[in-house]
Amino acid sequence: xxxxxxxxxxxxxxxxxxxxxxxxxxxxxxxxxxADVKGSVKMDGFAKEFPERFIQCGIAEANxxxxxxxxxxxxxxxxxxxxxxxxxxxxYDQIRQVVAYSNKNxxxxxxxxxxxxxxxxxxxxxxxxxxLMKALPNMTVLVPADFNQAKAATLAAAEHVGxxxxxxxxxxxxxxxxxxxxFEIGKAQLLSEGKDVTLFACGHLVWEALQAAEALEKExxxxxxxxxxxxxxxxxxxxxxxxxxxxxxxxxxxxxFNGGLGDSVAQTLALHCPTPMEYVAVDDKFGESGTxxxxxxxxxxxAADIVEKxxxxxxxx
Amino acid sequence: MKTTQELQQIATQVRRxxxxxxxxxxxxxxxxxxxxxxxFVAMNFNIMDFEPKNFTMSGEGEDMLFVxxxxxxxxxxxxxxxxxxxxxxxxxxxxxxxxxxxxxxSTAHNLPGIRMASGSLGQGLSVGIGAALGKKMTGDKHLVxxxxxxxxxxEGQIWExxxxxxxxxxxxxxxxxxxxxxxxxxxxxxxxxxGDLKAKFEAFMWKVVVIDNGNDMQQVLDGMAKAKALTGQxxxxxxxxxxxxxYGVDFMQDTNKYxxxxxxxxxxxxxxxxxxxTLGDF
Numbered sequence: 001x002x003x004x005x006x007x008x009x010x011x012x013x014x015x016x017x018x019x020x021x022x023x024x025x026x027x028x029x030x031x032x033x034x035a036d037v038k039g040s041v042k043m044d045g046f047a048k049e050f051p052e053r054f055i056q057c058g059i060a061e062a063n064x065x066x067x068x069x070x071x072x073x074x075x076x077x078x079x080x081x082x083x084x085x086x087x088x089x090x091x092y093d094q095i096r097q098v099v100a101y102s103n104k105n106x107x108x109x110x111x112x113x114x115x116x117x118x119x120x121x122x123x124x125x126x127x128x129x130x131x132l133m134k135a136l137p138n139m140t141v142l143v144p145a146d147f148n149q150a151k152a153a154t155l156a157a158a159e160h161v162g163x164x165x166x167x168x169x170x171x172x173x174x175x176x177x178x179x180x181x182x183f184e185i186g187k188a189q190l191l192s193e194g195k196d197v198t199l200f201a202c203g204h205l206v207w208e209a210l211q212a213a214e215a216l217e218k219e220x221x222x223x224x225x226x227x228x229x230x231x232x233x234x235x236x237x238x239x240x241x242x243x244x245x246x247x248x249x250x251x252x253x254x255x256x257f258n259g260g261l262g263d264s265v266a267q268t269l270a271l272h273c274p275t276p277m278e279y280v281a282v283d284d285k286f287g288e289s290g291t292x293x294x295x296x297x298x299x300x301x302x303a304a305d306i307v308e309k310x311x312x313x314x315x316x317x
Numbered sequence: 318m319k320t321t322q323e324l325q326q327i328a329t330q331v332r333r334x335x336x337x338x339x340x341x342x343x344x345x346x347x348x349x350x351x352x353x354x355x356x357f358v359a360m361n362f363n364i365m366d367f368e369p370k371n372f373t374m375s376g377e378g379e380d381m382l383f384v385x386x387x388x389x390x391x392x393x394x395x396x397x398x399x400x401x402x403x404x405x406x407x408x409x410x411x412x413x414x415x416x417x418x419x420x421x422x423s424t425a426h427n428l429p430g431i432r433m434a435s436g437s438l439g440q441g442l443s444v445g446i447g448a449a450l451g452k453k454m455t456g457d458k459h460l461v462x463x464x465x466x467x468x469x470x471x472e473g474q475i476w477e478x479x480x481x482x483x484x485x486x487x488x489x490x491x492x493x494x495x496x497x498x499x500x501x502x503x504x505x506x507x508x509x510x511x512g513d514l515k516a517k518f519e520a521f522m523w524k525v526v527v528i529d530n531g532n533d534m535q536q537v538l539d540g541m542a543k544a545k546a547l548t549g550q551x552x553x554x555x556x557x558x559x560x561x562x563x564y565g566v567d568f569m570q571d572t573n574k575y576x577x578x579x580x581x582x583x584x585x586x587x588x589x590x591x592x593x594x595t596l597g598d599f
Contacts, residue, residue, distance in 0.1 A: 063477035
């Protein structure tokens with residue numbers, strides 16, 4: 001298998017922040033909006049570099065979504081940033097009407113997504129955001145895997161015309177993908193080839209999937225690892241091709257079972273290539289307070305949990 | 318520019334259109350449409366600076382209007398057609414399968430003149446603020462107008478937006494409230510009294526113009542001209558437009574009965590008899 005080195009520990013939200021500054025330099029129409037969390041969502045760099053293009057909306061996310069939609073009419077490319085729960089679930093109807101249905105060029109950056117947010121607890125740990133955003137027609141849903149990819153995804157979102165949801169975590173996580181690699185929206189990323197089972201992963205769990213593949217290799221099991229950084233539009237072709245090859249699938253994500261990557265893959269397999277499949281995800285419950293490490297371990301989102309699911313799916317092959 | 322008398326004639330025809338469109342569709346919202354007809358006619362023909370045949374989504378170089386209470390599509394579409402955005406004959410397709418004239422405004426069906434979907438209430442002021450900020454950023458001196466129902470002011474997002482526009486001095490924005498004191502369940506006073514609405518907007522750092530009779534064309538023209546004169550002075554401008562829901566037909570006025578209910582085929586001729594045809598029916 002292909003081995004990946006942990007280069008550093010970095011926050012994905014910070015990757016977005018760097019990408020946004022770069023996008024702002026490349027395109028003077030890029031503007032940013034935040035709801036009193038510009039530091040938390042790492043938009044402070046952009047605000048400092050381009051103060052006239054940063055709009056402080058205060059603690060009013062619904063209004064921020066509408067303002068972003070209005071700005072997009074005038075040729076602006078608005079990136080709005082907030083905690084993922086408050087820029088998706090809290091404002092779902094606003095996004096539905098003036099971003100998705102009206103098909104406006106608005107980029108929604110949801111930081112602090114997933115259970116690895118940790119200590120803030122369940123009110124802030126959205127694990128439903130992928131389900132909400134992918135349900136909307138016209139919406140593109142991006143879930144980058146590390147800091148470097150979060151930066152690249154931000155640049156890709158700026159160039160893409162149309163609504164985008166960009167999911168980002170808060171905590172420092174392994175950075176392992178090459179710097180400066182182009183992000184291709186809608187294109188699954190083959191990280192390691194294998195023949196016995198496919199691990200489809202997104203976000204922070206891509207690293208865990210790679211660790212699982214290393215452990216499986218020692219057992220003589222060859223796992224293919226594919227990073228599904230774009231949940232929508234889904235790379236159906238790549239998923240079907242890999243499932244046909246390995247005949248066993250495990251999906252890995254920091255999201256609820258319902259409506260996440262696993263459901264997108266399950267739907268694809270059911271329609272095109274029925275294949276035994278297991279989920280590594282959170283089963284229909286809210287999170288709680290704890291360190292990011294404690295959350296990932298206690299909610300069974302670790303490499304060891306992926307290995308266990310691989311053993312289970314191989315028995316069904 | 319039209320004379321006041323010409324505008325009044327257009328308004329009468331628009332009210333006929335509203336009633337015929339909604340009865341034809343067997344659904345829709347005639348009440349608020351008829352109450353705001355005079356305002357829409359004044360805006361489309363005299364107040365706003367735009368040219369239908371040059372419509373662009375960006376609205377660059379022209380005034381823009383966002384109607385936040387999207388349910389009043391009958392008056393929106395009739396005035397748009399009468400102003401030349403699309404053929405008047407198309408009004409007969411209102412709410413029919415395959416139409417560009419969706420039940421609520423949509424950008425998904427390529428209808429020129431519509432820049433944003435509305436219908437889910439409370440969102441148009443935020444959108445208008447975004448467009449107004451966009452115009453400031455691009456150096457476009459034209460104005461952004463929004464229109465709201467008074468019942469719609471119960472939505473919290475309106476007050477988020479009102480706070481933003483006042484605090485951030487969005488002074489190229491004029492928001493008009495159709496202040497008819499009617500909503501679906503009862504009067505606004507009964508459902509959720511607005512109290513001193515003028516004082517509320519002033520407390521949010523807006524300038525406020527009150528039009529006592531929004532069904533008097535001259536008062537609408539004068540009031541909107543006054544509102545325009547108040548722009549560019551560091552504050553957003555609010556117009557409180559006192560209207561009567563269902564104005565123009567005696568048995569439809571002063572009630573919320575026709576908010577979302579249409580005239581039967583039997584009642585339609587009785588209503589149309591009070592609104593003589595001026596420009597020709599669709």
